Amino acid sequence: MAHLLGTESCLDSLSRDVSDIQAVITDVISRVGPVRFPSWKYPDKVSSELDIQDLLERYCYSEDEDHCKMSHIILFELVIDRLVLLLQSMSHFIDQTLKTSGKESRPLSGVLVGSAMSVGLVAKKYWNKAVKMQQSMQQIQLEDETKNKTLFKMEDTIGDLRDEIKMFKQVLDKKRGKHTSVSGKIKSHGQSASSARFILSPTESLNLRSPSPSHDMTLLVEDVAFAKTLQESATQTYDTAFIPCEACSRTQQNLLDVGNMVMNLCESQGLPSSLAKQKKLLRKSLMAAADISRWASEQNQDLARINSHLDNLYAQINPLEAKLKSSEERCQSLQKEIKSLEDDFNVERDQMKEREGEFKQKLQKIVEDKDTLLSDAADANKTLEEGKKMLQDMVAKLNITIKSQKETMKKLETENSGLAASLEKECKEVERLKGVDEEIVNIKIELNDVQIKLRETSMELGKTQAKNRSLIKHEQALQGKHDTLLQRVDELDSECEDLRGRLMDVEGERDDLQDSLETAEGK
Numbered sequence: 001m002a003h004l005l006g007t008e009s010c011l012d013s014l015s016r017d018v019s020d021i022q023a024v025i026t027d028v029i030s031r032v033g034p035v036r037f038p039s040w041k042y043p044d045k046v047s048s049e050l051d052i053q054d055l056l057e058r059y060c061y062s063e064d065e066d067h068c069k070m071s072h073i074i075l076f077e078l079v080i081d082r083l084v085l086l087l088q089s090m091s092h093f094i095d096q097t098l099k100t101s102g103k104e105s106r107p108l109s110g111v112l113v114g115s116a117m118s119v120g121l122v123a124k125k126y127w128n129k130a131v132k133m134q135q136s137m138q139q140i141q142l143e144d145e146t147k148n149k150t151l152f153k154m155e156d157t158i159g160d161l162r163d164e165i166k167m168f169k170q171v172l173d174k175k176r177g178k179h180t181s182v183s184g185k186i187k188s189h190g191q192s193a194s195s196a197r198f199i200l201s202p203t204e205s206l207n208l209r210s211p212s213p214s215h216d217m218t219l220l221v222e223d224v225a226f227a228k229t230l231q232e233s234a235t236q237t238y239d240t241a242f243i244p245c246e247a248c249s250r251t252q253q254n255l256l257d258v259g260n261m262v263m264n265l266c267e268s269q270g271l272p273s274s275l276a277k278q279k280k281l282l283r284k285s286l287m288a289a290a291d292i293s294r295w296a297s298e299q300n301q302d303l304a305r306i307n308s309h310l311d312n313l314y315a316q317i318n319p320l321e322a323k324l325k326s327s328e329e330r331c332q333s334l335q336k337e338i339k340s341l342e343d344d345f346n347v348e349r350d351q352m353k354e355r356e357g358e359f360k361q362k363l364q365k366i367v368e369d370k371d372t373l374l375s376d377a378a379d380a381n382k383t384l385e386e387g388k389k390m391l392q393d394m395v396a397k398l399n400i401t402i403k404s405q406k407e408t409m410k411k412l413e414t415e416n417s418g419l420a421a422s423l424e425k426e427c428k429e430v431e432r433l434k435g436v437d438e439e440i441v442n443i444k445i446e447l448n449d450v451q452i453k454l455r456e457t458s459m460e461l462g463k464t465q466a467k468n469r470s471l472i473k474h475e476q477a478l479q480g481k482h483d484t485l486l487q488r489v490d491e492l493d494s495e496c497e498d499l500r501g502r503l504m505d506v507e508g509e510r511d512d513l514q515d516s517l518e519t520a521e522g523k
Contacts, residue, residue: 022082373506381499
């Protein structure tokens with residue numbers, strides 16, 4: 001990875017990544033409004049107010065190698081900063097969606113929210129809100145299913161009621177000559193009457209007016225055909241004038257049948273029935289006029305209850321239908337939003353997989369480079385150790401040679417001092433002989449001998465001094481070689497330390513890259 005740091009291809013790839021993520025963030029912000037969070041890269045600035053284009057132009061590829069390496073690191077951190085802002089914006093979007101659906105009551109503001117948060121905390125908050133949104137969607141779907149079931153039950157109940165009312169209407173039509181509308185007018189001289197409107201179908205209705213049962217009532221039926229069937233004047237005689245005719249019995253039977261249907265309808269809907277109480281008071285014989293009037297009054301009350309019950313049902317059904325329609329529209333919009341979010345998530349997941357593959361390849365290459373560097377460093381260390389060992393052996397041998405030469409020099413110095421002492425004695429003796437006049441000849445002869453010996457001694461002394469000078473020069477040469485070898489050893493040690501430092505730097509870069517890779521994989 002070290003050789004890829006600051007390369008032009010890496011910088012271009014990171015710049016494109018930053019631009020693409022910024023485009024997605026701009027689209028999200030255009031939907032949710034201003035999002036103000038502190039920047040992960042620049043904590044003292046608002047993340048959404050950073051000039052990304054200026055940063056990309058500033059940290060682009062250049063000829064300066066150090067600037068390229070710094071740009072590589074900054075662009076990588078900028079990618080992390082944009083990803084954090086994207087997660088924060090999507091969390092804001094989920095908050096607004098939950099607020100719109102009525103599942104979130106906390107208002108969202110455009111002020112700066114909190115301080116700089118870690119990447120892990122932002123990801124955790126986003127995931128919690130996504131889970132909450134998914135739970136809200138499931139709850140809305142369950143509510144819609146419950147409402148649909150309730151509406152289906154109500155529609156079935158309304159259909160049954162309409163069927164029963166149609167049957168009731170058919171009976172009334174059959175009894176009154178198959179008319180489609182019946183008007184019953186009940187007159188009273190007391191308080192004002194209460195009215196009820198009973199819905200038979202979307203286009204037909206039954207209008208009834210029911211007064212209080214305590215007042216006198218008269219039922220007027222405006223039906224000529226029914227009146228003709230009631231007259232039976234052709235068969236009426238004086239003997240049968242006060243006997244109930246067949247028309248009366250059939251009319252009362254039809255009235256009882258209609259009452260039974262009304263009672264069954266009230267019982268099926270859980271409504272109280274006045275006719276049920278009145279039916280217990282009836283005898284098996286035909287009803288009198290007062291009984292018929294009371295029966296009609298109780299029947300009108302039951303019909304009014306049924307009509308009121310239907311009005312309540314319609315009053316409940318109409319808002320439910322409107323709510324159902326709005327819920328369906330909301331569900332469709334939420335499904336579209338979820339689909340778009342899923343598409344964005346899938347695209348982001350594919351991109352993350354591609355980046356993960358690239359990072360794995362880069363990591364594998366880094367590991368291979370590291371292994372190569374380690375093997376090279378091990379070989380270099382081994383070579384240095386061998387060279388150091390050889391140099392130590394050479395230094396030991398040279399030290400032994402120098403020690404022997406020093407001992408030889410000590411011996412030569414001792415001999416030189418002895419010769420100097422003997423020479424001094426001879427000089428004293430020559431001076432003593434010069435003072436003796438009597439032995440001058442002998443002394444001259446001896447002096448000549450001594451001079452000859454002195455010349456020989458001087459020659460030997462010169463030779464000895466020459467040897468000493470050569471030994472000193474040789475010692476100086478050996479000392480120079482020794483210093484050169486020591487300097488070479490120091491240079492090799494410094495090179496070894498440099499190699500170790502480079503190895504530690506490479507290992508540090510490897511650890512940093514591994515940490516960065518783990519951080520990227522954790523996101």
